[in-house]
Amino acid sequence: MRIEEIDPNFKSDSAVNRGDTEFYDVREAPFRIYGLHEAEKPGFFRRMPEETAETVSAGVKALNRHTAGGRVRLTLL
Secondary structure, three states: OOHHHHOHHHOOOOOOOHHHOOOOOOOOOOEEEEOOEEOOOOOOEEOOOHHHHHOOOHHHHHHOOOOOOOEEEEOOO
């Protein structure tokens, strides 16, 4: 099932032209990441290091990979 079938607000009449789009790595300047820990695997973020998550409750361990609340800030000087 596609998201626009569930919620029509996600429906778009236009497609993204990848040739007109620039992609940036949020781990590099001018971006800063707050509230997340970058895991050993490149591109994966966690709320805390895996070693720490293993030592706390099962609920915290389960939510470690849910990165809601992490923030990316763009700083232009």
